[in-house]
Amino acid sequence: MEKLLPRFLEYVQIDTQSDPYSKTTPSTEKQWDLAKKLVMELHQIGMEEVSIDENAYIMATLPSNVDKKVPTIGFVSHFDTSPDFSGRNVKPQIIKEYDGSDIVLNKSMDIVLSPDYFEDLLLYKGQTLITTDGTTLLGADDKAGIVEIITAMEYLINHPEIKHGEIRIGFTPDEEIGRGAHKFDVEKFGAEWAYTMDGSQIGELEYENFNAAKAKVTIKGKSVHPGYAKNKMVNAIGIANEFLSLMPPHEVPEHTTGIEGFFHVHKIKGEIEHAEIDMIIRDHDATHFAARKEMLDDITAKLNKKYGNYLSLSIEDQYKNMREKVEPVFQIVEIAKEAMESLGITPIIKPIRGGTDGSQLSFMGLPCPNIFAGGHNFHGKYEYVPLESMEKATLTIVKICELTASQIK
Numbered sequence: 001m002e003k004l005l006p007r008f009l010e011y012v013q014i015d016t017q018s019d020p021y022s023k024t025t026p027s028t029e030k031q032w033d034l035a036k037k038l039v040m041e042l043h044q045i046g047m048e049e050v051s052i053d054e055n056a057y058i059m060a061t062l063p064s065n066v067d068k069k070v071p072t073i074g075f076v077s078h079f080d081t082s083p084d085f086s087g088r089n090v091k092p093q094i095i096k097e098y099d100g101s102d103i104v105l106n107k108s109m110d111i112v113l114s115p116d117y118f119e120d121l122l123l124y125k126g127q128t129l130i131t132t133d134g135t136t137l138l139g140a141d142d143k144a145g146i147v148e149i150i151t152a153m154e155y156l157i158n159h160p161e162i163k164h165g166e167i168r169i170g171f172t173p174d175e176e177i178g179r180g181a182h183k184f185d186v187e188k189f190g191a192e193w194a195y196t197m198d199g200s201q202i203g204e205l206e207y208e209n210f211n212a213a214k215a216k217v218t219i220k221g222k223s224v225h226p227g228y229a230k231n232k233m234v235n236a237i238g239i240a241n242e243f244l245s246l247m248p249p250h251e252v253p254e255h256t257t258g259i260e261g262f263f264h265v266h267k268i269k270g271e272i273e274h275a276e277i278d279m280i281i282r283d284h285d286a287t288h289f290a291a292r293k294e295m296l297d298d299i300t301a302k303l304n305k306k307y308g309n310y311l312s313l314s315i316e317d318q319y320k321n322m323r324e325k326v327e328p329v330f331q332i333v334e335i336a337k338e339a340m341e342s343l344g345i346t347p348i349i350k351p352i353r354g355g356t357d358g359s360q361l362s363f364m365g366l367p368c369p370n371i372f373a374g375g376h377n378f379h380g381k382y383e384y385v386p387l388e389s390m391e392k393a394t395l396t397i398v399k400i401c402e403l404t405a406s407q408i409k
């Protein structure tokens with residue numbers, strides 16, 4: 001376990017920012033820098049079948065050390081960091097025995113990480129925190145997950161008295177641009193189920209996420225001299241406005257929480273002859289999700305009837321709630337929960353108001369709940385991670401491997 005921190009500090013200093021505008025996989029050349037290092041590290045600790053493919057997807061095996069047949073399980077995390085904030089020249093700072101006061105990240109730029117604003121900090125009084133220097137993100141998302149998985153495998157290799165089945169691990173590029181799972185070879189991975197180590201606060205355990213789609217309304221118009229426009233002009237801007245007025249005003253991100261779904265209009269542009277509305281649709285419940293799409297259809301039809309076919313609607317699915325894939329094999333959540341409880345961690349089980357790679361993997365045939373990796377305030381300069389949370393995540397992995405084997409008679 002003593003290698004956890006130095007490993008983490010080393011990895012976060014390697015820039016692996018992904019790029020949504022790139023068409024290649026990995027989306028940035030620099031992700032290879034860490035990918036190659038990880039392959040070496042996996043060889044060094046004694047993992048078997050270490051492989052990296054042409055897209056930088058890494059896999060490795062820890063062979064079973066029992067005679068009986070135990071399901072092969074996996075652990076997955078991503079090594080890219082978010083394009084939202086710089087990951088170059090990360091200078092991690094270590095705060096030992098955090099006393100609950102303000103942390104000055106950068107004196108000259110007056111950047112302070114304060115529990116007045118980020119009250120979660122107070123959960124970690126007395127612990128060791130790793131922060132940024134205020135000029136970059138940290139990259140605990142998800143290098144914490146990478147380090148926890150590697151360190152857990154090393155721990156199992158050094159403790160052969162802990163009995164486990166075959167364990168597969170997978171590290172992916174480009175999760176932050178929504179492309180972490182799409183080239184993941186589930187068949188080659190060959191696990192019955194897996195866990196992404198990509199959650200936040202200690203205890204988080206998630207197997208429900210949004211159903212997600214994006215929608216675009218395109219509206220045509222007819223421009224006529226405004227002085228002589230009566231009964232002739234069709235103003236696309238006006239129709240766009242009417243469209244929005246027919247949508248439920250309170251089913252928006254700023255008015256919803258928990259398992260309440262929403263429409264989120266994030267872009268609108270318009271001229272008299274052409275207007276566009278871009279929005280996303282989110283709902284945990286598949287029936288409600290379908291009803292939301294239908295509502296947009298209905299509004300489109302209604303306005304087309306009123307004005308004469310000036311509107312068109314396109315809806316594209318993005319990802320689905322993994323719950324339907326996890327529920328039939330719910331013991332995989334129970335095992336993770338039991339593992340945490342046996343380590344004195346209180347599981348925090350709640351639906352994600354977003355998606356994870358695990359939801360895609362679940363629909364590709366690899367049921368894949370998400371477990372905490374320990375970090376907070378992802379994708380920005382206030383990102384931090386308590387060392388103790390990373391240690392607990394590592395032990396959670398070890399325990400899940402042990403419990404999976406011990407529950408099979």
Ligand SMILES: [Zn+2]
Pocket residue numbers: 078141142175198
């Ligand atoms: Zn992540």
